[in-house]
Structure formats: structure tokens, C-alpha cells
Amino acid sequence: MIVLIYTTSACCDHQKDNSMKKTPAILTENMDESVLPGDDFFRFVNGSWMDSNEIPAEYSQYGAFTELYENNQKQLKSLIEEVSKETDIEQGTVAQKIRDLYNSGMDTIAIEEKGINAIEDELLAIDNLSTNRDIQNYIASMHRTGVNPLFYFYAGADQENSEMTIANIYQGGIGLPDVDYYINDDESSKKLRGDYLDHLTKMFVLKGDNTAAAAKNANSVLVIETELAKVSKSRLERRDPNANFNKMSVDKLSGISADFNWPLYFENLGLENPYELNVSQPDFFIGLSDIMKNTNIDDMKAYLTWNLLDSYASYLNTDIVNQNFNFYGKVLSGTQEIQPRWKRVLNNTSGRLGEAIGQLYVEKHFPAESKTRMLELVDNLRVSFADRIKNLDWMGEDTKQKALEKLEKITVKIGYPDVWKDYTNLEIVPDSYVQNIRNSREFEFNFDINKVGKPVDKNEWGMTPQTVNAYYNPSANEIVFPAAILQPPFFNKDADDAVNYGAIGVVIGHEMTHGFDDQGRKYDKDGNLNDWWTEEDAKQFENKTALLIDQYDNYAILDTLNVDGKLTLGENIADVGGLNIAYNALQKSYNENAPEPIDGFTSDQRFFIGYAQVWRQNIRDKELIRRLKVDVHSPGDARVNIPPFNLDVFVDAFNIDENSGLFIPLAERAKIW
Numbered sequence: 001m002i003v004l005i006y007t008t009s010a011c012c013d014h015q016k017d018n019s020m021k022k023t024p025a026i027l028t029e030n031m032d033e034s035v036l037p038g039d040d041f042f043r044f045v046n047g048s049w050m051d052s053n054e055i056p057a058e059y060s061q062y063g064a065f066t067e068l069y070e071n072n073q074k075q076l077k078s079l080i081e082e083v084s085k086e087t088d089i090e091q092g093t094v095a096q097k098i099r100d101l102y103n104s105g106m107d108t109i110a111i112e113e114k115g116i117n118a119i120e121d122e123l124l125a126i127d128n129l130s131t132n133r134d135i136q137n138y139i140a141s142m143h144r145t146g147v148n149p150l151f152y153f154y155a156g157a158d159q160e161n162s163e164m165t166i167a168n169i170y171q172g173g174i175g176l177p178d179v180d181y182y183i184n185d186d187e188s189s190k191k192l193r194g195d196y197l198d199h200l201t202k203m204f205v206l207k208g209d210n211t212a213a214a215a216k217n218a219n220s221v222l223v224i225e226t227e228l229a230k231v232s233k234s235r236l237e238r239r240d241p242n243a244n245f246n247k248m249s250v251d252k253l254s255g256i257s258a259d260f261n262w263p264l265y266f267e268n269l270g271l272e273n274p275y276e277l278n279v280s281q282p283d284f285f286i287g288l289s290d291i292m293k294n295t296n297i298d299d300m301k302a303y304l305t306w307n308l309l310d311s312y313a314s315y316l317n318t319d320i321v322n323q324n325f326n327f328y329g330k331v332l333s334g335t336q337e338i339q340p341r342w343k344r345v346l347n348n349t350s351g352r353l354g355e356a357i358g359q360l361y362v363e364k365h366f367p368a369e370s371k372t373r374m375l376e377l378v379d380n381l382r383v384s385f386a387d388r389i390k391n392l393d394w395m396g397e398d399t400k401q402k403a404l405e406k407l408e409k410i411t412v413k414i415g416y417p418d419v420w421k422d423y424t425n426l427e428i429v430p431d432s433y434v435q436n437i438r439n440s441r442e443f444e445f446n447f448d449i450n451k452v453g454k455p456v457d458k459n460e461w462g463m464t465p466q467t468v469n470a471y472y473n474p475s476a477n478e479i480v481f482p483a484a485i486l487q488p489p490f491f492n493k494d495a496d497d498a499v500n501y502g503a504i505g506v507v508i509g510h511e512m513t514h515g516f517d518d519q520g521r522k523y524d525k526d527g528n529l530n531d532w533w534t535e536e537d538a539k540q541f542e543n544k545t546a547l548l549i550d551q552y553d554n555y556a557i558l559d560t561l562n563v564d565g566k567l568t569l570g571e572n573i574a575d576v577g578g579l580n581i582a583y584n585a586l587q588k589s590y591n592e593n594a595p596e597p598i599d600g601f602t603s604d605q606r607f608f609i610g611y612a613q614v615w616r617q618n619i620r621d622k623e624l625i626r627r628l629k630v631d632v633h634s635p636g637d638a639r640v641n642i643p644p645f646n647l648d649v650f651v652d653a654f655n656i657d658e659n660s661g662l663f664i665p666l667a668e669r670a671k672i673w
Contacts, residue, residue: 023488025495026609028599030616038660042640045609046616055618058340060333063617063636064489068468072484076466077346079360094356097428101352101440104433105315105345111433115317116207118434119308123207126304132292135300136261140268142307146441148172149307150228150288153269155451157475159245159278162527165451166247167266167277171284173228175200175221175310177332177630182229188625192331197222199327203309204302206320217302224295224303231287235630236567241474241522244280245529253277257285259293271449314344315437334622352440354464355421358483361466362416366483370493374414374486374504377585378479381508382407384585388673394544399537406515406525406532411458411478415486416465421447470507472514475527479511489613497589498603502610505582506575513577513673517570518545541672548572548646548670555638558621561628568634575634575643577673583607583649604653612640646670 032047043050055062080102089096104110111118129135143153150173158166176182176196181189200218201211209217238244250273254262266274279285295303313324322338329335338344350357389395389403426443428436451457458476463469465483472479485491491504514520521541524530533541549565552572556562565572586607587594594603601609615636619627624635634642644650645662646669656663 022494023492025492025499026599026601026606026613030613031609036660037654038656038662040637040641041608041612041644041654041662042615042637045612045640049616050618053618055620057337058335058343060329060335060623061617061619063619064614065468066617068484068487068490071487072466072468073343073346075365076350076357076361077342079357079364080346080349083360092424094353094423097423097426098349098353098356100428100430101436102345102349104428104430104436105348106341107431107433108318108341110431111315112317114432114434116320118316118432119312122308123305126301126308129301129304130297132297133261133264135297135304136264136292137268138304140265142304144269144442144445145438146445147307147311149304151285153449155448156278157456157527158247159241159475159529160247162475163455165454165456167271167274167449167452168280169277169285170280171228171232174225174232175306176225177626179229179232179234180629182226193222195327195331199323199331200306202323203306203313203320206323207305207309217305220299220302221306224291224299227291227295228284228288231284231291233281233284235632236564238281239519239567239570239632241519241529244278246279246282247276248279249276250274253279253285256282257289259289260285269449270446271452274452312434312437315348315434332622332626334620348437350464350466352437353423353426354466355417355461356423358416358465359420362483366415366465366486367493370483370486370491371415373493374481374491374508375412377500377505378412378414378508380585380589381505381512381581382410384588385509385512385581385673387588388581388584392673394540395537396534399533402525402532403516406477407512409477409525410512410515411476413461413478413480415481415483417459417461419459470511472511472520473527474515474520474523477515477523477525477527479508479514481508481511489610495610496595496598496603496606497586498595498606499610501582501586501589502607503614505585506578506611507614508578509581509585510574510578512581513574514570516577516673517573519570544670544672545569545573547668548576548672551642551646551664551668551670552634552638555634555642557624557628557635557638561625563628563634563638568632571633572643573672575639576646576670579611579643579647579650580673583647602653604649608644608650608653611644615639 027049030049031045032043032051035044035047037044053062059066080098083095083098084102086095086099089099116123125138129138139149142149152170152172154168154170155165156168158164174182176192181192197218200221201214204214204217205211233243250262250266266272309320310324313320325338329338385407386404389400389407392400395403423443425446427439429439456476461480462471462473463480463482467482468484470479470481470485485507486504488495489503490507492500515523521533522529522531524532549569552563552565552568554562586603590603597603598606617636619635627633627635633639641662645656645664648666648669650656651663658665
């Protein structure tokens with residue numbers, strides 16, 4: 001099979017999948033019309049679906065995103081298995097790499113035979129470390145191969161000069177999902193730390209330690225990670241882009257973090273002179289210096305060993321894979337069963353060779369008309385957003401003008417990259433899954449580090465075409481919509497405009513609004529951190545967003561828990577903004593001639609139903625609790641039961657009044673963008 005991967009032109013339009021059946025715009029059987037829209041709009045739209053769809057054992061949550069993800073997996077499986085069966089493939093081609101990566105992951109006999117010996121060389125190298133200098137040398141080596149003890153290194157746009165790429169270091173080094181798990185004294189946090197210590201001990205036993213040594217090493221890891229957590233910034237603190245941008249020389253970094261040999265670290269990375277770099281959280285690296293000074297060699301070796309084990313746990317023998325899943329899947333998220341091997345290997349292959357497989361995917365499953373229609377929608381949404389900015393009653397003219405300039409300059413990427421990634425330097429072998437993981441990680445690291453000191457590549461994508469998601473990149477001032485999200489229920493070529501504007505239209509408006517949320521607003525039209533707001537306008541903005549914070553802070557989850565309005569503020573602003581922008585764009589498209597009701601619902605009602613059905617889901621309690629702590633996105637029901645209630649047109653469309661359970665008084669509605 002010959003796969004043309006490196007063309008710089010748009011994907012060819014042959015081999016399209018024409019087997020797709022028409023999908024209804026609104027599945028009325030999913031609704032529970034016994035529930036009043038004003039009391040629980042989420043259940044009104046999705047209640048019957050929720051009652052009839054249990055969460056599969058392999059998932060911690062199940063919803064519209066998961067359904068689309070499942071469909072994508074079947075499509076990708078067909079593509080990858082077709083390549084994986086080929087025998088007459090030229091060595092070094094992308095087809096050979098897809099085949100050998102997937103097949104090596106499916107070769108359970110070889111994986112079980114190798115067991116922990118698959119990482120024996122690295123384990124032995126750590127065991128032979130004898131000095132602090134040895135430790136620091138090896139940390140750089142681990143970072144080069146995608147294992148990340150202590151902190152993260154990456155290349156990213158200079159936040160003051162977004163045209164250039166600089167080196168960045170960012171706090172890290174912990175195995176639990178958030179720093180709060182290490183320092184909170186509530187009973188659930190204490191129990192989770194106990195479960196984590198048990199997991200660490202079992203993993204060291206599976207590595208080959210006796211029980212006493214495993215327990216000692218596990219405790220050493222927990223102590224080091226706790227110390228790292230104590231000097232780390234919280235998720236909320238890390239939401240401030242100005243606080244996360246601290247450009248300095250290596251000499252200055254060495255001055256504040258003297259007990260870590262930074263010149264040696266960068267030399268071992270292959271970046272002898274990074275010039276200025278961004279130290280995202282200086283206090284963390286000051287604390288890291290003390291940790292390096294006060295931690296003995298044996299404890300640090302145990303910590304590095306754990307990082308190695310944890311990083312490769314998903315790719316080793318069954319006992320290690322299952323123990324890793326038991327903690328991170330069952331204990332943390334409540335997932336009942338591990339996914340079938342083919343799904344896990346497919347996901348890994350799709351990630352490691354993302355754009356190679358992405359090109360196959362869009363050639364077969366992404367119609368050209370979808371991209372054309374999306375470009376039209378984006379243009380309509382941009383015009384609508386501009387109208388709303390011009391008519392804001394809380395923003396001054398100077399700031400409005402700068403906002404309009406930023407909006408106009410947003411770059412739009414839809415479907416797939418114009419230039420595909422070149423995998424020539426990635427070696428994939430037929431007989432070692434772990435070696436392939438290591439090679440692909442080092443390939444990605446080299447790809448990343450080679451950007452430092454060079455202009456930002458404007459063609460690069462942060463997601464693969466087969467990813468069910470979308471994003472806004474503030475330093476590039478761009479919105480990106482991969483091909484995979486442009487399917488029902490997000491985008492339905494057979495749906496009426498009201499439903500499409502309520503679904504993908506809101507997604508487009510949501511991503512645009514991220515350029516003007518509490519974080520994105522701090523970047524100018526060129527993607528640089530730059531305060532382009534007047535002091536009065538900034539104050540007005542914060543007063544408006546305070547209403548939204550309060551609404552989410554008071555939204556109860558699982559009786560005793562609430563959404564964190566500050567942590568989720570950016571996403572919540574984007575949801576409300578997306579609804580407003582998309583609704584206005586829909587009205588403009590009608591030219592004052594709204595269509596007749598369909599299925600008994602007016603176009604306004606169908607718009608909001610289209611929005612709400614995107615967020616249908618069931619979620620396990622453990623996963624919900626975890627996400628409330630670590631996720632900047634609000635839970636699905638909150639995303640449906642709060643944002644629309646801030647829009648007067650929604651309140652009118654469903655005859656909601658002060659007697660409705662979710663009613664928001666007019667004076668308390670967040671009217672921002």
C-alpha cells in the first residue's frame with residue numbers, strides 16, 4: 001500500500017465514505033419532556049438518553065463525545081488494520097511504521113516474555129547512579145525520552161514575541177492528578193494518599209523489589225512528591241498567563257535554583273545555549289533546588305525509578321498494566337474494566353503517528369463540503385461577534401476597536417494541516433513495543449527542541465485531524481477545528497440551521513470567545529501578552545465575570561460539592577459567549593424570516609436543544625469528583641443548566657419565569673460578550 005503523506009496541498013477527495021446514514025437533527029426520543037426546561041434543561045433534552053444508556057465498564061463517563069470517539073475508533077481501526085496486514089512494504093515508509101507500531105503493540109506473547117526486562121537497561125542505569133551529578137545527568141536523559149521527573153521542558157512561543165520560539169520549563173513531578181491531593185487534610189485526600197502509597201508499593205514489587213524494599217521506596221517517592229507539591233502553584237494560580245511568564249537567562253535561573261545544575265541539564269538536552277527561557281513558576285524551581293540539596297541519592301533513585309515505571313506501565317506485561325489501571329482507572333475515576341487491547345494500541349498508534357494516520361482519515365472520512373460549510377459558518381460567526389462587540393454597553397470605544405482588530409486577525413484552521421509532519425527520522429521496529437514508544441517519544445522531543453530559537457511554524461497543529469475536540473491558541477490567535485469533531489451531533493449536514501448553529505456554531509463562538517475570556521483577553525491581536533484594555537473597561541469586565549463565578553460556585557453537584565467558578569471561569573465565559581454569538585449569527589442568516597417549527601419546536605428552541613444535546617453524558621461519581629478538582633471545564637449538566645439561563649431569548653423561548661428552579665434574575669445574568 002502506497003501512502004502519500006508529505007504533500008503540501010489539501011487532501012485529495014477520493015475514497016470518501018459514502019455509507020453514512022442521515023442522522024436526525026434532534027433525537028426527540030432522547031428527551032424527557034416530563035421535566036420542565038426551567039427546572040433542569042439538561043434532563044429535559046437528554047433525560048431519556050441518560051436513563052437508557054449505562055456507562056460501559058471501560059469508561060468513567062459516556063456521552064456524545066464518547067459516542068463520536070467510538071465511531072472514530074472503528075474507522076481508524078479499519079484504516080490501521082488494513083495497513084498492518086501488508087507484508088510487501090518498503091522499509092522506512094510511513095506505512096511500515098504504522099504497521100510495525102500497531103503490530104508490536106498487539107504482540108502480547110513478546111510483551112509478556114520481555115516483561116519488566118523491556119526497560120531493564122534504564123532500570124540498571126538508574127541503579128548505577130552514585131552522585132548528585134549523575135542524578136542530574138540522567139534527568140536530562142529521561143526528559144529526552146519522554147519521561148518527566150521533577151518538571152517539564154517544552155518549546156513554545158515567546159509570550160512577548162509570539163513570532164519566535166523559546167525554551168520553557170514548567171512545574172511537575174507528581175503522580176497524583178493535583179497538588180491538593182498531597183496537602184489537603186480531609187478524609188478523602190488522606191484515603192487517596194493511602195491508596196496511592198499502596199499502588200507505589202505494588203509497582204515496586206512488580207519491578208522485582210522484595211516487600212520491605214518496595215515499601216521503603218514507595219515511601220521515598222511519596223515524600224519527594226509531597227515536597228514538590230508544597231512548592232507548586234495551584235491550578236487556579238496557574239490560570240494567570242502573566243504569572244506563568246518569567247523570562248530569564250540560564251545564569252539567572254542558576255542564581256535562584258543553585259542546587260540544580262542548569263547549564264549541565266541544558267547541555268545534556270542538546271541545547272547548550274537556550275539564551276533566554278521562560279521559567280513558568282520561579283517559586284517552584286527555588287523549592288526544587290532545596291529538594292535536590294536535601295534529598296539523599298537512594299531516595300532520588302527510587303523516585304526516578306518510579307517515574308520510569310509509571311511512564312512505561314501501559315506498555316509492559318499484563319500484571320503491571322493491570323496494576324496501573326487499578327489505581328488510575330478504578331481508584332481515581334471509577335472505571336470498571338480496562339479497554340480492549342486493540343483500542344489501547346490503536347490510540348497509541350494514532351497518537352504517535354498522528355498526522356500520518358490523520359491523512360488517511362481525512363482522505364476517507366472528511367468530505368470537502370464539510371470544510372467549505374465550516375468556513376462559511378466561521379465567517380458568519382465572526383461578523384456576529386463583531387456586531388456584539390460594537391454594541392457592548394460596558395466597553396469604551398478605544399478598547400472596542402482593539403477587540404475588533406483582534407477578532408479580525410483570528411486565524412482559522414479547519415479539518416487538517418496544510419503541511420503534514422515528516423516522520424522520516426522516526427525509527428519503528430517490528431519486535432519491540434517499548435522500544436517503539438521510546439523512539440517515538442525521542443522523535444517528538446527532538447522535533448520540539450529543534451524549534452527553540454527559530455520562528456514559530458504557523459502551519460503546525462496542536463491536535464491531529466482524528467481528534468474529537470477543538471481549541472483556541474492565544475499566542476497564535478488562532479482557532480482550530482479537527483475533522484473528527486465535524487460530525488453529528490456537533491455538525492450535521494442534514495440538520496436545519498438552528499440545530500447546527502446551536503451545536504457547531506456555539507463551538508465556533510466558544511473558541512472565538514476564548515480570545516476574550518479572563519486569560520485570552522490578556523493577549524493582543526498578535527498573540528503577545530499585552531494589556532490593551534483601559535483600566536475602567538478591565539474593571540467592568542471583572543464585575544461582569546464575578547456574576548458568572550457566583551453562578552457556578554452555587555451550582556451543587558452530588559449534593560455536597562459545587563463547581564469551582566474561578567477555576568472554570570474561562571470555559572464558562574466561552575460557553576455564554578458562544579451561545580450569544582451563534583444565536584445572533586443564526587438570526588442574521590434568517591433575514592427576519594424564521595422557519596416554521598419542526599417536531600413541535602421553534603427555531604429558537606431547536607437552537608438551544610441543539611446546544612444541550614452535545615453535552616449529554618452519564619459520569620461516574622469518582623470521575624466527577626476528580627474533574628471538579630482538576631478540570632477547567634464545568635460538568636456537562638452545569639454547561640447546559642447555567643449558560644442558556646443568562647440569555648433573555650432562551651428564557652423567552654421556553655417560558656421560564658421566577659418560579660423555575662434554574663431561573664436567573666435579570667440583574668444577575670452575566671452579559672459579557
